[in-house]
Amino acid sequence: MNFFLNLKEAIQSLNSNKLRSLLTLLGVVIGVASVIALLSIGESAGDSITGEIESIGTNVIYILKGNDEEDVSNPEDLTLRDVEALNSSARTSKIAYVAPVVSGASELSFSDVGVETSISGVTPDYQFVQNLTMAEGEFITESQVEGRSAVVILGPQIAETLLGRSSGVVGQTVRIGGYPYRVVGVTEAKGGSAFNNPDNNVYIPISTAQTRLPRSGSSNAVQYILVSVAQAEDADEAINQITTVLRSTHRIPPRNPDDFSILNQQDFLAVAASITNVLTIFLGGIGAISLLVGGIGIMNIMLVSVTERTREIGLRKALGARKIDILTQFLTESVLLSMIGGILGIALGWGISLIVSRIAIQSGTMLNINVTLNSVLLATLFSAAVGIFFGYYPANRAASLAPVEALRYE
Amino acid sequence: MTTYENVIRVENLSKVYQMGEIEVHALRGVSFSVHPGEVLAIMGPSGSGKSTLMNMIGCLDIPTDGDYYLESELVSSLNDNELALVRNQKIGFVFQKFNLLPRATALANVELPLRYAGITNERSKMAQGALEAVGLGDRIQHQPNELSGGQQQRVAIARALVNNPAIILADEPTGNLDSTSGDEIKNLLLDLNHNNGTTLIIVTHDPEVAQIAERVIHLRDGMIESEEVRA
Numbered sequence: 001m002n003f004f005l006n007l008k009e010a011i012q013s014l015n016s017n018k019l020r021s022l023l024t025l026l027g028v029v030i031g032v033a034s035v036i037a038l039l040s041i042g043e044s045a046g047d048s049i050t051g052e053i054e055s056i057g058t059n060v061i062y063i064l065k066g067n068d069e070e071d072v073s074n075p076e077d078l079t080l081r082d083v084e085a086l087n088s089s090a091r092t093s094k095i096a097y098v099a100p101v102v103s104g105a106s107e108l109s110f111s112d113v114g115v116e117t118s119i120s121g122v123t124p125d126y127q128f129v130q131n132l133t134m135a136e137g138e139f140i141t142e143s144q145v146e147g148r149s150a151v152v153i154l155g156p157q158i159a160e161t162l163l164g165r166s167s168g169v170v171g172q173t174v175r176i177g178g179y180p181y182r183v184v185g186v187t188e189a190k191g192g193s194a195f196n197n198p199d200n201n202v203y204i205p206i207s208t209a210q211t212r213l214p215r216s217g218s219s220n221a222v223q224y225i226l227v228s229v230a231q232a233e234d235a236d237e238a239i240n241q242i243t244t245v246l247r248s249t250h251r252i253p254p255r256n257p258d259d260f261s262i263l264n265q266q267d268f269l270a271v272a273a274s275i276t277n278v279l280t281i282f283l284g285g286i287g288a289i290s291l292l293v294g295g296i297g298i299m300n301i302m303l304v305s306v307t308e309r310t311r312e313i314g315l316r317k318a319l320g321a322r323k324i325d326i327l328t329q330f331l332t333e334s335v336l337l338s339m340i341g342g343i344l345g346i347a348l349g350w351g352i353s354l355i356v357s358r359i360a361i362q363s364g365t366m367l368n369i370n371v372t373l374n375s376v377l378l379a380t381l382f383s384a385a386v387g388i389f390f391g392y393y394p395a396n397r398a399a400s401l402a403p404v405e406a407l408r409y410e
Numbered sequence: 411m412t413t414y415e416n417v418i419r420v421e422n423l424s425k426v427y428q429m430g431e432i433e434v435h436a437l438r439g440v441s442f443s444v445h446p447g448e449v450l451a452i453m454g455p456s457g458s459g460k461s462t463l464m465n466m467i468g469c470l471d472i473p474t475d476g477d478y479y480l481e482s483e484l485v486s487s488l489n490d491n492e493l494a495l496v497r498n499q500k501i502g503f504v505f506q507k508f509n510l511l512p513r514a515t516a517l518a519n520v521e522l523p524l525r526y527a528g529i530t531n532e533r534s535k536m537a538q539g540a541l542e543a544v545g546l547g548d549r550i551q552h553q554p555n556e557l558s559g560g561q562q563q564r565v566a567i568a569r570a571l572v573n574n575p576a577i578i579l580a581d582e583p584t585g586n587l588d589s590t591s592g593d594e595i596k597n598l599l600l601d602l603n604h605n606n607g608t609t610l611i612i613v614t615h616d617p618e619v620a621q622i623a624e625r626v627i628h629l630r631d632g633m634i635e636s637e638e639v640r641a
Contacts, residue, residue, distance in 0.1 A: 002530060016513050315509045318470060319569070320498020320526040322491050403470045407509075 010332040013305075024301045025341045028386065031291030032345025032379045037352040038283035039375040044357070044368055046276030053268045059096075059232045060129060061239060062263045063225040063246070070257035076250045077221035078260065085249045086227065086242065093241040094234035099126040100222040102206050104213035106177040110162045117158065119176060119202045121209020129228040130198070137170040137185030140205050144184075148207040152181040156189045157199035176204070179212060235264050288382075294341065295386035302334050302394035313398050314406025326399040334391025335384060342383030346376055414481050417576055417609045418444040418467065423476035423486075424632075425462050436462040438632040439476065444577075447607040449600070451620040454629035461581075463629065464613045468501055468579050469493045481576050498526050502570025502608075504599075506582035508562045510554040510569075516541060517550040520569045527573060540568040544598060560591030567598060577609040578602070584619055596622055 014021040066075040083100045090098060102121035107114050126132070127139040135156060144151055152174060156166040163169050172183045181204065190198045204212075210219060229238045239262050246260055306313070313326055350371045357369035425437040436459045444450050454460045465471040466478060469485055472493075478486040485496055503509075510519045520537035529536070541550050544564040554562050563583065570578050580599065584592035600622055603610045612619060620626050628635045 002525065005525060012513055311509065312511065315505075315511075316522070316526075317494065318468065318497060318503050318509075319523045320494050320573075322494040322526070325526060404465050407470065407505075 006328060006332045007336070009329065010336050013333055014337065020301060021337065024297050024337055025344070027294030027297035028291070028338050028341025028383055029294075029345040029348060031287070031294035031386075032342050032383050033348035033352060034290045035284065035287030035379050035382065036346055036349025036371060036375050037356070038287040039280065039378070040349070040353045040369050040371045041356055042276070042280035042283040043372060043375070044370060045279060046273070048368065049272050049276055050269060053265060053272055059229045059235065060265065061227040061229065061235060061242070063227065063242060064261045064263065065224075065259075067258050067261050069261075072257055072259045075259035077218055078225055079218065079220045079222065081220070082246055082249050083222070083225060085245050086225070089241060089245050094229050094231070094238045095227055095241060096230045097125040097129045097226075097228045099123055099129040099226040099228075100206060101126070101224050101226065102209040102213065102222050104209065106213060108158070108162065108174060108176055108202060110172070110174045113162055115158070115161060117200070117202060119204060119209065119213060121206040121213065122203050123206050126203070126226070129226045132198070133188040135186045135188045136167060137183070139185055140203060145205045145207050148211060149205055150179060150181045150208060151184040151205065152176065153185040153187060153203040154183060155187050155197075155199040155201045157197065158202055159183075159186050176202075177212065177214070235266075239264065291382060291386060295338070295390040298334050298337055298387065299390035299394060301337075302330060302391055303397070305333070306330065306394045306398040309398075310401065310406050310409040313401050314403050314409065317401070317403035318407060323399040326401075327395045330395030330398050331388065331391050334395065335387035338383045338387030338391075339380075342380050345383065346371075346379055349375075349379070414446060416443040416479070417446045417448075417481055418442075418611075419477075419479040419482075420467075421477045421479075423463070423466060423473045423478060425459075425466065425471070426474045435632055437466070437473070440629075440632070440634055441476075442627060442634065442637070444609060444611065446576075446609055447603065448625065449603055449610045449612070449623045451612045451614060451623035451626045452629060453613075453615060453617075453620050453626055454635075455615065457631075458629040459632040460613050460615075460629050462632075464579060464581055464611075467577075467611060468503060469496045494526075498523055499573060500576040502567075502573065502575040502578040504563070504566050504570050504578060504580040504583045506585040508554070508559075508566045508586070510562055510565055512554055515551050515553055516546060516557070516565045516568075519554070519565055520572050523569060523573045537568075537572055540572040541565070543571070543602075544568045558591070559587050560594055563587060563591070563595050564598065567595070567602070571602060571606070571608065574606075575608070577611055580610065580612045582614050582616070582619075583612065584616070585614075592619075 063078060065078050066072065080100060083098055086095065086098045089095070099122060103118055105116060106119050108117050108119070122140060123145055124140055124142055132139065137153070139153060140151065154162070154169065159166040159169050162174060163172060166186060169183050169186060173180050174183060175181065187198065227238065227242060229235055242262055243258065247258065250259055252259065316326060353369045353371050420443070421441050423437055423440045424435070427434040427436055440463060452460050452463060462471070466473050473486050476486065477484060480496065480500055485493070488496065511522070517534065517537050520540050521533050524533045524536060538547070538550055541547055544567050546561060546564050546568065549557060549561065554565070557565065578599070583599065584595050587595060596619065599610055602608055612623060614620055623640065625637065625639045627637050
């Protein structure tokens with residue numbers, strides 16, 4: 001049988017009942033569009049989370065108290081003593097900088113504006129670990145740490161919130177937990193989202209934080225320690241080094257597990273990847289369900305069409321059509337429906353992705369949505385498969401009709 | 411073209427339908443032969459088995475028992491695809507209700523059997539020739555709803571003869587037509603029989619239609635009641 005004649009006949013047949021064909025088409029269009037849109041939104045959400053984690057830097061290692069993987073009772077606090085030990089071992093290892101952080105929530109206020117926020121007590125090395133550059137003023141100095149100075153460094157965004165501007169604020173006095181602090185610097189805007197935005201951070205000297213911030217634990221405890229290595233490849237060696245040093249300062253017997261955790265970017269990426277994979281599968285699943293519903297719509301309409309055209313099928317068989325001829329005829333119709341629906345759906349899904357991406361950018365979230373070739377291929381193949389899968393049953397039913405019965409059908 | 415002594419030979423044909431618990435004997439051992447070029451009418455009241463017999467002759471259904479030879483080929487034992495080929499190559503159907511595809515032109519309707527025969531190059535030319543032979547050479551691009559009943563039946567006849575079949579099987583061909591159109595169709599069928607030597611089998615309950623036949627087989631209760639041969 002001639003392929004183009006088959007196609008022409010299928011178009012004629014779909015054309016003869018326009019409204020019905022269009023409504024059936026709509027089911028597939030919505031299904032494919034939601035697969036495309038949801039998959040690309042899921043993928044780009046994953047990309048944006050991964051991107052933020054990557055912006056931490058591949059050469060930063062986090063040391064936290066406690067160990068989730070092993071059963072450790074009463075883990076020892078991380079202290080400044082640990083930091084000193086790490087610092088003194090730094091000369092002989094791959095460790096570049098060690099930056100302990102003491103953080104606590106407190107109220108930050110200026111005249112009548114006040115926000116509850118997290119305050120980080122840091123050392124001068126923090127600037128190098130996090131690669132912070134200053135828009136104005138200077139970062140916290142060694143002498144300010146020694147003198148427990150009441151000075152503060154603001155992120156540009158929090159400065160904007162509090163003071164209404166992010167430049168020319170050095171020298172102003174803000175209050176943290178009621179105490180006055182002099183602003184000595186503003187960091188350069190780095191960008192980011194609510195998830196981890198350095199532009200919203202507030203830094204004070206670590207010694208000041210230890211005495212003034214409300215927090216639990218021993219007086220010389222720190223929440224976490226950041227360690228940077230010169231080269232990302234050195235991370236594993238540095239982790240071994242840190243483990244050795246901390247086990248000795250915490251006096252952990254050889255067979256006992258660590259009472260601290262060391263995480264690097266790869267660990268965060270792995271966690272984020274597993275979360276975003278679930279997200280993508282979830283969103284894709286929702287899309288797939290609507291595509292399934294669209295497919296059932298095709299099956300439904302094709303079944304109606306087969307019943308309506310029973311006599312025609314009988315006639316075709318009387319004129320010499322074989323089973324395969326009838327099967328091909330009806331499959332062509334359903335695949336044509338689903339393919340057209342697929343193409344329109346890809347266009348619509350693309351449009352939806354673009355709009356969502358615009359909205360996200362306007363609301364300040366960098367969600368760079370790309371419709372990937374993968375999702376387009378997936379949707380195309382899937383819609384063709386839907387056409388074949390849901391078209392096969394009605395087509396086979398048509399092809400299996402006995403010619404006598406079909407001709408007699410009224 | 412090969413010539414056969416009998417274009418159709420039916421031996422002891424019977425058909426039993428299972429209607430739930432009940433067995434319906436639609437045909438009970440029918441035997442007859444048809445010569446090439448003969449005009450045969452099969453008559454009988456409703457329920458006599460003439461539709462069943464027509465379905466057997468048209469290879470639309472297979473008999474429960476007995477043999478059916480079409481051009482010396484035993485067709486009662488063929489499978490579905492082989493039967494489709496026989497219908498396509500050897501049998502032209504003319505139905506009471508024309509059975510044209512409503513949204514296709516006359517030409518496309520006549521081309522249909524050629525498509526299933528796998529003919530691509532000559533298709534349009536052959537279909538046009540068949541339409542000219544039934545006097546519709548100027549109507550080839552018309553759709554069925556733009557044609558009169560008589561014209562529609564002519565399209566159907568063109569479709570039946572386009573594959574140059576061994577027999578044309580007409581089931582009440584004038585049943586849906588007024589008498590003028592009916593006469594035209596009868597004459598057209600006779601002309602085709604005279605000019606091309608196509609064997610013509612007409613199934614009807616209308617004695618006037620049966621008059622054009624050289625021989626009439628009367629069926630009753632699934633058996634041949636009588637056979638009359640005319641001059």
